[in-house]
Amino acid sequence: MSTVLSESKAKKHVKVLIVDDHRVVCEGLAYLLRQQDEFVVTECAGSFEETMRALRQIPPDIAVVDISLGNMSGLDLIKTLHCEFPWVLILVLSMHDESLYAERCLHAGAKGYIMKSEGHEKIIEGISQVLAGKTYVSEAVREQIWQQAVNRPKTASRPPEERLTDRELEVYTLIGQGMATQQIAAGLHLSPKTIQTYRNNIKEKLGLQTSAELVHRAVIWNTEGQRVQP
Numbered sequence: 001m002s003t004v005l006s007e008s009k010a011k012k013h014v015k016v017l018i019v020d021d022h023r024v025v026c027e028g029l030a031y032l033l034r035q036q037d038e039f040v041v042t043e044c045a046g047s048f049e050e051t052m053r054a055l056r057q058i059p060p061d062i063a064v065v066d067i068s069l070g071n072m073s074g075l076d077l078i079k080t081l082h083c084e085f086p087w088v089l090i091l092v093l094s095m096h097d098e099s100l101y102a103e104r105c106l107h108a109g110a111k112g113y114i115m116k117s118e119g120h121e122k123i124i125e126g127i128s129q130v131l132a133g134k135t136y137v138s139e140a141v142r143e144q145i146w147q148q149a150v151n152r153p154k155t156a157s158r159p160p161e162e163r164l165t166d167r168e169l170e171v172y173t174l175i176g177q178g179m180a181t182q183q184i185a186a187g188l189h190l191s192p193k194t195i196q197t198y199r200n201n202i203k204e205k206l207g208l209q210t211s212a213e214l215v216h217r218a219v220i221w222n223t224e225g226q227r228v229q230p
Contacts, residue, residue, distance in 0.1 A: 082109025
């Protein structure tokens, strides 16, 4: 699903690559950006392969990336883009709770994070701020990061999911989407044994006893704003 523009035209504007595996979302964002004179959408990519091809065909100035791409690791995608195309700015536009994901995305190489629930004007503002060399997150996340650096809150007041590593959080998210161990292993190109180890680690960190409890909590976390409390 792509709408590749000629390179000569793209050079006249800020080139934007959209990475989202939901066609409606991708086309909606592309339409929004095309209403702005300064932006041109080089392509809508829905997979890792499409993203890498688009980056090589017409290198964008900025990539607007959703970190939920089926069974693909969104954080790994950001790390790969930042490593192989360091000149491309990355703005994450995601449904996931920014209090849990924003800082992880920034550490991976993104320059900003916006939730999909934000209005269109916030998306344009985020893109403009990142293009201006600034980091774009909400005031709440900025305060959270500052608190962690200066006077870290007590562990008890923080969501238990924050104890998970990036990979554990990815596995946890996929469990909540109804995927079995074999499916997760295939999607992340890991062995089922490795995924089972991650599942055990997640249960221990979240204080869960059984696989059924893990699945139940992960499903609720995925469907109810990702703010499950113990």
